[in-house]
Amino acid sequence: MAMSHVSKVVLAYSGGLDTSVILKWLSERYGCEVVTFTADIGQGEELEPARDKARKAGVREIYIDDLKEEFARDFVFPMFRANAVYEGEYLLGTSIARPLIAKRQIEIARETGADAVAHGATGKGNDQVRFELGYFALNPDIQVIAPWREWDLTSRERLLAYAASHGIAVEHKRQGASPYSMDANLLHISYEGGRLEDPWQEPEASMWRWTRAAEDAPDAPQWLELTYTRGDVTAIDGTPMTPAQVLATLNAVGGRHGIGRLDLVENRYVGIKSRGCYETPGGTILLRAHRAMESLTLDREVAHLKDDLMPRYAALIYNGYWWSPERKLLQQLIDQSQETVNGRVRVKLFKGQVTVVGRESASDSLFDPAIATFEDDGGRYNQGDATGFIRLSALRLRTAARLARKGH
Amino acid sequence: MAMSHVSKVVLAYSGGLDTSVILKWLSERYGCEVVTFTADIGQGEELEPARDKARKAGVREIYIDDLKEEFARDFVFPMFRANAVYEGEYLLGTSIARPLIAKRQIEIARETGADAVAHGATGKGNDQVRFELGYFALNPDIQVIAPWREWDLTSRERLLAYAASHGIAVEHKRQGASPYSMDANLLHISYEGGRLEDPWQEPEASMWRWTRAAEDAPDAPQWLELTYTRGDVTAIDGTPMTPAQVLATLNAVGGRHGIGRLDLVENRYVGIKSRGCYETPGGTILLRAHRAMESLTLDREVAHLKDDLMPRYAALIYNGYWWSPERKLLQQLIDQSQETVNGRVRVKLFKGQVTVVGRESASDSLFDPAIATFEDDGGRYNQGDATGFIRLSALRLRTAARLARKGH
Amino acid sequence: MAMSHVSKVVLAYSGGLDTSVILKWLSERYGCEVVTFTADIGQGEELEPARDKARKAGVREIYIDDLKEEFARDFVFPMFRANAVYEGEYLLGTSIARPLIAKRQIEIARETGADAVAHGATGKGNDQVRFELGYFALNPDIQVIAPWREWDLTSRERLLAYAASHGIAVEHKRQGASPYSMDANLLHISYEGGRLEDPWQEPEASMWRWTRAAEDAPDAPQWLELTYTRGDVTAIDGTPMTPAQVLATLNAVGGRHGIGRLDLVENRYVGIKSRGCYETPGGTILLRAHRAMESLTLDREVAHLKDDLMPRYAALIYNGYWWSPERKLLQQLIDQSQETVNGRVRVKLFKGQVTVVGRESASDSLFDPAIATFEDDGGRYNQGDATGFIRLSALRLRTAARLARKGH
């Protein structure tokens, strides 16, 4: 749907080829002013070059924000409280970053008086949905421009031709470095395309960027102690840390030990199956450790309720509904469940594996060794109670069995 | 609840100290005849000694059955079609064996004219529930004897004294070999008790029996190719195998590579949190590989429906409801979903890790590379469709946002 | 998305103004041949006039099918086995008819060599989705034409002008009879639009067509006895009936007693809230009676599993996913659960109300009066069992309470 009229647009701008072309195309196609927005969410790239490029392209309002703490604190950590995993495997590393970008773009649109926002995601992927559901939820009247769905630059050749004809610099080396489409932030780095489009093909060893191969990881294991406060890691090995520091630290240590590689086929919201590879070293550690902390401090039925709701919560994030009322309601339930999730977890890292080896909660452990023991429990648990428990649990089964025996 | 009158009882008998004491105690306490039943479900122990002991104890009807194939085919494999995991971690290795034991005991009771069955599980655990729900579901009028809930042999000292005074041989060495309460079958071996009763303590290296420590695993990875037919592995590296052969093979290979150790705190059905350690080498490989096979061949919503139902299905098995009508209904849904789960999965085993590196289905792949590609798709996917898709998906969010803006 | 080329299109044709205009417009717009398909699904209108009109409009292939039995047997009855209700109220009367129309259109397209199908549903409603998801699921390569989303006849005035200028007869009386948009079939009749667009307005008494006002219903109640076989009504008051006969009979009797009116605001799949009024006399009786039959013959956990899955199943039908694999899987589970749903239910009809007053199953009742009685049960239920049952069910609550008391 073509826009009615656009006077100023806030573009999510990385400084790379694609968004540089988009920048130019937007002003050509819409005759509008472009505001660029570049976020540091831990992708590990210098952002100042983006400023230079934007300036050279004539942009007058340039936003470059460090959102790492906000990203970790308000997006990644809340999600990990839910033990969220999409389709049993994927830790939602890309999905969780989009709502923050969308929110900041809408804020900047308000600050700059822009009437439109734009992004560089393609029309086949999940990211367009995540961006745009965010835009609309936060500003229902914003105009949204998705160049990849509009323009005719439908191949890399055409894109390069456009760049050439419009004086947009193409950094050949960097582009050439990887045949994969990649996305990175504090939580993960992802790879799609190239040889991965055949799901039978194993990825090349050279693809992976954040983690060592298990084969090259240290020959000695490493132990970490994570301190939990209300479901969040607040210290590592006794050192208090901010959420972003926690992620950065676990990424570094986990990556060294080869932890967090994933290779999967996933179901996109737009109806396509796609192959993706991911490195999520810190997140992989966090997921295991958080479950362990909960295993000691959450009531059984609360834990099961969370488990039952988790796939729905994860799908909401995957599909782009972070800013929806249903995600927020689920989040409140999840957050409230974490009041008692306090204590320490010990994990062992070795050759790609993270293993929980200990968990403890001085304040909130529901593990009662006096009851659980195989030894004499001094009468805290009356084994005879189990007889009635089983007999009533079995009653309906027996009634049915009696009926069946009658020859039905 | 004391039994009315028992004339003959079928005892699940291992030949170990506990069930030997139970054997004697049953005939003393109830003045009844005892039939022993010993099953080979892959626990890796000689069963003939059990026959000798039973004979010496005066038992006239001794059943020793090899149930390995039935166990793998009718219990383990159906469960893995569901990707069943209890509380996010536990592969249900003990839970899945109990319904088979219960079923066979009830069959033997019918064959031998026994009016009661007995087991050696304690009054604090899940196994008593699993056994007895099975008994009652399969024979609503059977009498059930659970000596641990009835007798006064409530400490190991008393048990040993009873054994001594009744001439029951105690194999001191073997008993002394492990401080843990263990259970093993084709799917797994488990450890409870001892130092594990403190969840902060890491298990001793010497506890683990089936898997090498990752540190001692081979320095070279190994690749396996699993062939799937309707959701089940039917060949490994091209060699057709029965279900029990599949499990045995994967246990051997996986164990060598240190795969499948687990250390967790779980919530028992009787209301207790307990610490358990598990080795499930083959099962760990099966779970990852099956998900990968499904990722290619299952429709997205079918996969999500299965994921949503999985925790409930797993809890049913954990809690002992294998023979319930609700488990059977879920099983039929799960089995029917597997019609298209055919193809091959390639996994890499190394230092405790199993990684999926390829999946392929000549007959049933829903992965359409022509659509998924980043390259030109020749019009198979119209990117413009995404605009309407997003706009209608966002409509309710926009309506709410407009209302909120009105100053509500 | 404009069609590439259309040579022959199968139109769902009622003979009314809208589809008559569409018929003409299709041949003008696409220069294609039009096949008309008119189905009798119990809407209570003569179909021969549609044949005449189609013939006059030059249509050479005219399909007029009586689908009442197929509709009742293969769509309505399976849905009622699930006790399906959308958003707590709506009995899915319109939703359930669309998949059958879609299926028959695709069949006719194959028979006539047509390469496209068309329907008269608007771009705001659910019906377009239900038709088109059906088309695509049954023939992925069919071309779909939805004139309301394509043409510029966007107001009634333009439509009438087009009709006038193309010699399409407008039956002024009949059109004038109702200010509402209506849809009818064997299961229900629905009303939308007009004064209903204000959800605070009570519908006029004259709107309702199938049911008497409760005020005008007979002053004496009427009792019916429904016989169930595997979850379906197979006889009324002892008279065996086909599914369509059951629906017709219950509609007649229920309508006379003022049963089945509904007035609600519902959430459409496309993101809009809309007001609808419905008359579903037979369906309202079926829903209550079926639940009553199940209350006696279904195991508790099976019933709860069905209840938990019902909203999902109902939403699938509402949203148009009848032909999806996930609906089929759920249907199989539901159907299998009905094996034991056999017996009789007695209902009382009076002044708009249907009340269950008796239920009985000679073959499958799980109601055991000997256990349920307040009188002496002769030991079939041991009240002491409840002590253990409660104590173990309370164990986790007590553990948490003890911890809380410690001053956490």
Place this chain on the structure above:
Amino acid sequence: MAMSHVSKVVLAYSGGLDTSVILKWLSERYGCEVVTFTADIGQGEELEPARDKARKAGVREIYIDDLKEEFARDFVFPMFRANAVYEGEYLLGTSIARPLIAKRQIEIARETGADAVAHGATGKGNDQVRFELGYFALNPDIQVIAPWREWDLTSRERLLAYAASHGIAVEHKRQGASPYSMDANLLHISYEGGRLEDPWQEPEASMWRWTRAAEDAPDAPQWLELTYTRGDVTAIDGTPMTPAQVLATLNAVGGRHGIGRLDLVENRYVGIKSRGCYETPGGTILLRAHRAMESLTLDREVAHLKDDLMPRYAALIYNGYWWSPERKLLQQLIDQSQETVNGRVRVKLFKGQVTVVGRESASDSLFDPAIATFEDDGGRYNQGDATGFIRLSALRLRTAARLARKGH
């Protein structure tokens, strides 16, 4: 399980025969002091006679509390925010009263220094579970006495004989008045036993106490307007009311119009199916009206989330888990969802039926007539968006259909 030692027990005491016998039996059996607690929760009986009887029986600490407002405000109203219905029919009238009684008993135990609590519920029912789970959750170390599970007064004859021999007055008239076991509070009155133990038998007309037969209800309908504030009714026909006033008013009006009778077979938590009849006039109105208020003011996915969780929430209340952490978490989610549930609902009452005829929300309506209209919407909704929406929703179905066609 016999109690260790009891010095003082708080008895839930109605003053009727059963609890009078229990009062005597407790002091005889345990040699303990008895504190009586009688609550007015709207059962419609004089409580002062209970005081006299307790005094005459020698009780020194007598608690008689008016809990009607607390019951309506903190138990009934929160439950109705969830649209809670057990097994599709039952409005949980008895279930919701037990947690309040349990809570107050535990408070009184603390105030009076009692070490035990007792109730008069039988060992076959749900109420024992509801009381005792409440007791244990609120005081994990309290001793619980359930005389019906302990004593040998297992028939009415024995009970009467005990009463006679202990000088307990039996009010023959009142006891003779009803052959049913009844329970009443502000929300409902229930009937069990007697002729109801045959589920095929229709209840006698004389059984019902709160509602007129529809046949005897007024011949003219009555309309009510309910004002909602955050999900609760706060005024009727413009008159502000407390929660208890709302219930009392709706019971009176609804009862006069014959509203709220229910006759069903339900599945008890202890594994028994039982027949019960209920009158819930006010609750029946509240349920319908609340859904109507939500239909206008709740986001679709929030409403669906609530619907999906409802059966679980209802089962928690039915089974006695009001004081569990999982019920509390669900309650918080439900309560938070009600922020926008503000406005008015108009209902019509006539001959046993309650019909919603209007709903309106000045502040929070998500119904957008400008979009929903069949008339020209001035471009607020782009019908063309539906094309992309449907095409992407259908994509996975088409992919599967293409594969199926290949001859799989």
